[in-house]
Amino acid sequence: MATGYLDILKAPHAARLLTGTLVGRLPSATGHIAIVLFIRAEGGSYTLAGVFAALYGIATAIGQPLLGRAVDLLGQPRVQLPAALVSALGMVLFAAVGTGAPVLAYPAVAIAGLFTPPLEGGLRALWPSVLGSEDRVHRAYAMDAVAQEVMFTVGPLFVTLLVALWSPAAALLVINVIGVLGALSVVLSGPSRAWRSAPREAHWLGALRSPGLLALLGAFLFIGMALGSITVAGVAYADDHGDESVYGWLMAALGLGALIGGAVYGSRQWAGVPERRLRGIVALLALCYLPLTLTPGVVAMTALSALAGVFLAPALACAFIVVDRHAPRGTVTEAFSWLVTTFGVGTALGTGAAGPAVELGGTAAGFAVAGAGGIAALLVLLATQRVLKAPTGPSDATIRTENDRSGAAQPGFSSGHQA
Secondary structure, eight states: OOOHHHHTTSSHHHHHHHHHHHHHTHHHHHHHHHHHHHHHHHOOOOHHHHHHHHHHHHHHHHHHHHHHHHHHHOOHHHHHHHHHHHHHHHHHHHHHGGGOOOHHHHHHHHHHHOOOOHHHHHHHHEEEEEEEOOHHHHHHHHHHHHHHHHHHHHHHHHHHHHHHHOHHHHHHHHHHHHHHHHHHHHHHHHHHHHHOOOOOOOTGGGGGGGGGHHHHHHHHHHHHHHHHHHHHHHHHHHTTOTTHHHHHHHHHHHHHHHHHHHHHTTOOOSSSSSHHHHHHHHHHHHHHHHHGGOOOOHHHHHHHHHHHTTHHHHHHHHHHHHHHHHOOOOHHHHHHHHHHHHHHHHHHHHHHHHHHHHHHHOHHHHHHHHHHHHHHHHHHHHHTTTTOOOSOOOOGGHHHHHHHHSSSOOOOOGGGGOO
16 A cells, blocks of 8 residues: 555655645644643633634635645735735744733734645645546545645654653744744645636636535544544543543543555545545444444453544545545635534534533533534535535536546546646
């Protein structure tokens, strides 16, 4: 399975683009953690830390599709690098003023989140022009999902190391400087400078005018909710067993399962249309969430957590293909950014829902929120099969043109997104 990924990374610019994007996304992956640690070091309460972390997350969720639309209109270098610089300056201001000057601290954090560059969506828009074939692009989407799991595992460890060796304020500064360097590496590359979105129809809804995309976003709102609830229920499970390290084991197992699932999914070619395949993957994802409500002993629960993660990366990788197929012409970066935003909002909702569930019904009830989220996501996909059908009919001409380099039908391959 590593051979397929190695083939992708050997393509010109591919390793640089993937690495630059991952490094550039370090602030968005770890910013909320660094903010909480910084405020606690300043003597602020957990409530205050939560407010600032939530503000950062909400601002990021708002900014991603807006900046994604700007990228589709203006190109990547003219949006990604200025946004990264403004975001970093916002966090520098926050680190300088701390919580003692709320009139500056709150806007600073909001600016840092709002201007987080949409590097994730930008990378997925670049893959077709870099890799050239549909199969390699699909494999790159799977590799991208795996790389996300690595970032969300290694990133927090890196922040805690910076705090231990230096200070929370230094951690805020360092991760944002690194983020700017990652964005710089991406936008200076040939594919990023040459990329142009396909001509788009002027419409105030942008990517959201696609019914298929709206259906997908509805499903992934609930998948994000399931994932967010697991993080809270995992804390409750660790408390039940009187050992905080248990939480780390559960989260590590969840990430490991996602890594394995993503690696296996990307190692082979899949027959059939991705819309149908996504329904099957989400069904398995929901099925694997349900056993968590049994809350067995630590060893068994760790194994169940790994199982719960197995189908997450494949679901994301398959969703990337579906987004590519259903995004209206000229809106691909915005469409991918909407998926990032919706998933993040769902995660926040899941965290909020799991807390009361644990208080009212215990740890098992917290994990039940994850099961309910998975089932709800599956029901959305089943209920919207008509709008999520493969784009082949006359009414889908715009989509088929967007996804076709040579004029031949190549579903799922958005090569029209290059110069």
